[in-house]
Amino acid sequence: MVRSDAITTLFVTARVVLAVPIIERLGPSAPAQVLWSLLVLTLIFTEFGLAWRSIFGSRRTIAKVTAAAS
Numbered sequence: 001m002v003r004s005d006a007i008t009t010l011f012v013t014a015r016v017v018l019a020v021p022i023i024e025r026l027g028p029s030a031p032a033q034v035l036w037s038l039l040v041l042t043l044i045f046t047e048f049g050l051a052w053r054s055i056f057g058s059r060r061t062i063a064k065v066t067a068a069a070s
Contacts, residue, residue, distance in 0.1 A: 006046040
């Protein structure tokens with residue numbers, strides 16, 4: 001469900017970003033590149049957010065096991 005919310009938020013973010021005048025001045029292919037970049041960044045940050053505890057949560061577990069073994 002979080003991934004779906006991230007993709008839904010992408011539509012709102014794209015509307016805001018594409019309203020920036022400098023993107024129109026970059027050429028006709030710039031909006032497509034911006035949208036693809038936003039999509040990739042959204043998916044990367046969402047997956048990182050979902051995996052946050054499994055990536056950084058194991059340090060406490062290792063510290064507790066090490067402390068208990070001592």
